[in-house]
């Protein structure tokens with residue numbers, strides 16, 4: 616049984632909740648606060664895709680089974696040009712556990728994690744904000760404000776899981792380098808369709824100036840996401856939209872910290888890295904950071920946490936930048952070449968395996984504490 620270090624987790628998004636849960640199942644009693652009043656509203660969820668590696672990570676806590684029960688399993692990606700399928704990638708691959716992408720709104724994922732945390736009698740303290748951090752003493756002194764009253768919590772560890780504009784990162788003086796922002800504004804539309812679609816299939820429509828991706832939340836509710844802000848205008852006529860549930864536009868920046876740790880402060884998730892949603896990696900990578908921290912604490916190897924995580928943040932940024940570049944750099948000519956070559960290339964077993972590995976984010980290391988994942992969910 617571990618000792619009783621005092622741990623404050625700032626932020627109860629998917630990453631902070633994963634950290635709390637992974638610590639709790641190892642016998643730690645972290646305190647977790649969030650300045651918001653509740654989990655992300657389900658109809659305003661940014662992340663939808665949960666990768667196989669994340670399902671592997673959450674298997675021990677029993678959360679994987681709950682996520683699979685609630686989510687929609689996608690096991691193929693279809694590439695279309697001018698309404699016609701030109702290539703298909705089957706994600707099912709022998710020897711890979713959870714060989715699929717699970718589609719589940721981020722709000723539901725957060726609720727499932729929070730429920731699992733409650734089983735350890737740890738509740739998220741809502742409308743409770745970290746308003747300052749003093750790192751000049753023997754420990755970290757966090758100012759925690761609730762209902763206008765501020766208390767000081769002395770912590771052995773402060774986990775910054777407080778998103779891209781992290782207060783913890785700033786208080787620790789950790790730079791968030793990399794200004795680069797895609798010039799385009801991207802758009803998304805979550806809509807209920809008039810006709811059902813195949814819920815097991817992602818569809819990527821190649822456009823003359825980019826792409827329109829359709830992600831099925833179920834057979835009627837889908838997300839359209841594009842490098843064009845006017846997403847609604849490029850939805851195919853063959854997919855009549857009934858009700859629009861949510862629409863939003865966003866810009867993309869690529870930034871990451873150079874160190875995930877400064878003294879007793881440890882960063883994870885969007886507080887440590889932000890990038891394009893291409894590939895659906897941000898939340899997954901952050902949840903992996905969180906699980907990695909819990910393992911490193913138990914194994915008494917926190918000194919290597921930053922060095923362990925940084926390469927994967929750098930690699931993920933590179934991957935998502937390349938994926939975004941493929942979309943924003945599209946031209947009619949490039950689309951013709953892609954439509955011609957993709958079906959042939961994907962018939963080569965090695966190419967297909969590499970594509971599936973990248974799509975499922977299996978290019979991150981197998982966490983040492985879970986061993987070989989079981990084959991198939």
Ligand SMILES: Cc1cc2nc3c(=O)[nH]c(=O)nc-3n(C[C@H](O)[C@H](O)[C@H](O)COP(=O)(O)OP(=O)(O)OC[C@H]3O[C@@H](n4cnc5c(N)ncnc54)[C@H](O)[C@@H]3O)c2cc1C
Pocket residue numbers: 625626627628629630631648649650651661662663664665721743744745746776777778779781782783803865883884885886892894895896897898899900901
């Ligand atoms: C359009 C879009 C689609 C995406 N799709 C995917 C996808 O399919 N798959 C994927 O993996 N990723 C996806 N992402 C990225 C994903 O949404 C983020 O990576 C993820 O939300 C990061 O989680 P987090 O817990 O680190 O931060 P957040 O979700 O931002 O949570 C941070 C929490 O900290 C709280 N907080 C902030 N400051 C304080 C403070 N001072 N005190 C107390 N609480 C505080 C906030 O209230 C918030 O609840 C997508 C992003 C976008 C924009």
